[in-house]
Amino acid sequence: xxxxxxxxxxxxxxxxxxxxxxxxxxxxxxxxxxxxxxxxxxxxxxxxxxxxxxxxxxxxxxxxxxxxxxxxxxxxxxxxxxxxxxxxxxxxxxxxxxxxxxxxxxxxxxxxxxxxxxxxxxxxxxxxxxxxxxxxxxxxxxxxxxxxxxxxxxxxxxxxxxxxxxxxxxxxxxxxxxxxxxxxxxxxxxxxxxxxxxxxxxxxxxxxxxxxxxxxxxxxxxxxxxxxxxxxxxxxxxxxxxxxxxxxxxxxxxxxxxxxxxxxxxxxxxxxxxxxxxxxxxxxxxxxxxxxxxxxxxxxxxxxxxxxxxxxxxxxxxxxxxx
Amino acid sequence: xxxxxxxxxxxxxxxxxxxxxxxxxxxxxxxxxxxxxxxxxxxxxxxxxxxxxxxxxxxxxxxxxxxxxxxxxxxxxxxxxxxxxxxxxxxxxxxxxxxxxxxxxxxxxxxxxxxxxxxxxxxxxxxxxxxxxxxxxxxxxxxxxxxxxxxxxxxxxxxxxxxxxxxxxxxxxxxxxxxxxxxxxxxxxxxxxxxxxxxxxxxxxxxxxxxxxxxxxxxxxxxxxxxxxxxxxxxxxxxxxxxxxxxxxxxxxxxxxxxxxxxxxxxxxxxxxxxxxxxxxxxxxxxxxxxxxxxxxxxxxxxxxxx
Numbered sequence: 180x181x182x183x184x185x186x187x188x189x190x191x192x193x194x195x196x197x198x199x200x201x202x203x204x205x206x207x208x209x210x211x212x213x214x215x216x217x218x219x220x221x222x223x224x225x226x227x228x229x230x231x232x233x234x235x236x237x238x239x240x241x242x243x244x245x246x247x248x249x250x251x252x253x254x255x256x257x258x259x260x261x262x263x264x265x266x267x268x269x270x271x272x273x274x275x276x277x278x279x280x281x282x283x284x285x286x287x288x289x290x291x292x293x294x295x296x297x298x299x300x301x302x303x304x305x306x307x308x309x310x311x312x313x314x315x316x317x318x319x320x321x322x323x324x325x326x327x328x329x330x331x332x333x334x335x336x337x338x339x340x341x342x343x344x345x346x347x348x349x350x351x352x353x354x355x356x357x358x359x360x361x362x363x364x365x366x367x368x369x370x371x372x373x374x375x376x377x378x379x380x381x382x383x384x385x386x387x388x389x390x391x392x393x394x395x396x397x398x399x400x401x402x403x404x405x406x407x408x409x410x411x412x413x414x415x416x417x418x419x420x421x422x423x424x425x426x427x428x429x430x431x432x433x434x435x436x437x438x439x440x441x442x443x444x445x446x447x448x449x450x451x452x453x454x455x456x457x458x459x460x461x462x463x464x465x466x467x468x469x470x471x472x473x474x475x476x477x478x479x480x481x482x483x484x485x486x487x488x489x490x491x492x493x494x495x496x497x498x499x500x501x502x
Numbered sequence: 503x504x505x506x507x508x509x510x511x512x513x514x515x516x517x518x519x520x521x522x523x524x525x526x527x528x529x530x531x532x533x534x535x536x537x538x539x540x541x542x543x544x545x546x547x548x549x550x551x552x553x554x555x556x557x558x559x560x561x562x563x564x565x566x567x568x569x570x571x572x573x574x575x576x577x578x579x580x581x582x583x584x585x586x587x588x589x590x591x592x593x594x595x596x597x598x599x600x601x602x603x604x605x606x607x608x609x610x611x612x613x614x615x616x617x618x619x620x621x622x623x624x625x626x627x628x629x630x631x632x633x634x635x636x637x638x639x640x641x642x643x644x645x646x647x648x649x650x651x652x653x654x655x656x657x658x659x660x661x662x663x664x665x666x667x668x669x670x671x672x673x674x675x676x677x678x679x680x681x682x683x684x685x686x687x688x689x690x691x692x693x694x695x696x697x698x699x700x701x702x703x704x705x706x707x708x709x710x711x712x713x714x715x716x717x718x719x720x721x722x723x724x725x726x727x728x729x730x731x732x733x734x735x736x737x738x739x740x741x742x743x744x745x746x747x748x749x750x751x752x753x754x755x756x757x758x759x760x761x762x763x764x765x766x767x768x769x770x771x772x773x774x775x776x777x778x779x780x781x782x783x784x785x786x787x788x789x790x791x792x793x794x795x796x797x798x799x800x801x802x803x804x805x806x807x808x809x
Contacts (some may be wrong), residue, residue, distance in 0.1 A: 194642065194643050194646050197643055198646060198647055199641075201647065201652070201686050202652070202655065203654045205652070205656060206655075208656075282703065311699040318789065320787070320794075323790070324734065324738075324787045324790045325783060325786070326738045326741055326745075326758075326759075326782070326786070327742065328741075328746075328758075328777055328780065329741075329761065329783070332761070332765055332768070332775075332779075333779075336768055340769055341769075357697055379550060394504075405649045439650055439746075440742055440745075440746070443745075443746060454654065454747060455654060455748075455789070458654040458655050459654075459747075459748070460746075465722070466655060474646065474647075477646050478646060481646070
């Protein structure tokens with residue numbers, strides 16, 4: 180198990196380096212090349228001399244590989260993500276300011292999703308083709324198809340402008356606890372994110388339980404005289420949990436990705452909006468820093484999913500560690 | 503089933519009761535199951551209708567979607583059945599153009615995903631061993647690349663190009679083939695052990711011939727289903743990017759862009775928002791219905807277990 184985790188960590192690190200290399204290389208394709216940010220930071224009418232000075236100050240004239248090496252050295256040896264071109268802040272400052280806000284959004288909707296979607300999926304599987312099952316499946320179908328931004332706008336229309344008057348925007352103070360000044364403001368964004376994930380997870384849970392319910396050991400358990408409740412929770416649920424754990428692990432970065440859209444729709448300044456703003460204004464250090472963070476989370480999510488899977492379902496562990 | 507029945511030829515024949523039987527090929531059966539699936543046919547008809555109307559309208563009035571008029575912010579009327587926007591452009595023309603634009607992107611993305619995904623998955627599954635390991639690590643890499651980040655960075659670069667839908671589609675397509683690759687690999691891992699592959703190899707068929715003539719046709723069902731789902735996913739991704747201002751740029755139109763432009767007027771000039779949103783939703787859900795119907799038609803066994 181230990182060597183398996185170690186090997187996976189090394190593999191993940193290599194993947195991380197390649198992702199960083201790709202993100203680092205992308206700005207080179209800008210129309211003005213690597214100096215393009217200067218026109219955004221200093222204004223579009225600056226003199227060529229000023230651009231040159233800016234380039235020298237930011238070490239833009241070193242060869243490509245030297246710049247990448249310097250960046251790696253800065254990040255991994257000095258644990259310094261650099262300074263934002265656009266905002267007068269270090270990249271780490273930006274991240275530590277906005278990460279708690281995004282995590283709060285993602286985590287509260289993740290917990291709600293798990294609490295609602297898993298029982299819903301089990302119920303749908305055990306009462307297959309009932310009215311509840313049909314309604315839930317139909318709703319999930321539409322929610323599964325609807326783009327996140329459209330659902331967000333519709334929520335705003337119905338619950339903030341038309342039927343009820345929930346606050347349209349979560350509180351926006353920068354101080355760490357300012358976001359709890361008006362908890363009602365979180366209802367709409369969290370609800371949007373939760374609905375989208377429930378559509379996905381409940382369908383998945385339903386088919387996972389259905390697949391288990393036709394297994395022989397479930398029939399055996401029934402034949403032994405277990406109550407249907409016991410069969411459902413002791414025999415089926417535990418075995419259907421495996422796929423759910425993987426999905427949740429893989430879903431973690433997806434939740435952050437979804438947060439980008441939700442944050443834009445509800446104008447909630449979190450990491451997602453920072454990323455979009457940084458990318459559009461060519462604030463390369465900020466983009467690199469946030470990408471690094473998201474990639475690490477993705478890789479850890481994958482790894483955790485695999486390890487958790489080994490704990491939930493010991494049969495897979497041997498196969499997984501032999502990889 | 504009696505022995506006699508199984509020995510009879512499969513051609514059209516008369517039974518003793520006078521009932522007529524017709525033999526059907528595998529694909530005819532698939533089509534039959536699909537046609538008898540109400541949900542799938544609803545999706546197909548809605549999709550075909552949208553494609554037909556937008557194609558014909560755009561062919562007849564190629565520049566209508568950007569033609570200005572003095573009818574500013576008019577509600578739906580006989581002249582403009584979906585109303586006009588703030589600079590007097592007919593919303594119907596814009597929406598139909600947007601549908602075509604979205605489909606253009608989505609079809610290109612799906613085509614790229616199918617070609618790349620099938621090839622990568624086929625080689626990995628057929629050769630196995632080291633080839634499989636290298637290709638699958640590559641798939642892992644592409645899966646881990648935060649799609650949205652790359653899209654945002656590249657979309658910003660691409661946004662400045664003139665005909666940017668094409669570049670946008672290439673970017674989305676080059677990042678969304680991983681699922682099909684994993685799927686085709688899994689199919690190939692089991693197909694490779696089958697007797698007909700062994701037979702083809704014994705007859706001296708080359709690797710490429712075995713892959714392209716014998717194995718890919720046997721894996722085509724899941725590929726088609728997932729190509730459909732890729733189309734829907736590409737529409738969602740493209741409209742999201744356009745909504746964020748990173749996808750299709752004006753003066754070109756896409757449904758995501760129209761929703762972004764009409765969003766602020768949703769309560770006062772509802773037609774600017776409601777119609778593009780309705781069309782986007784119809785487009786995506788119809789593609790999903792088609793995909794779900796195809797899945798049910800191509801794999802009836804699974805369907806029986808599940809429902």
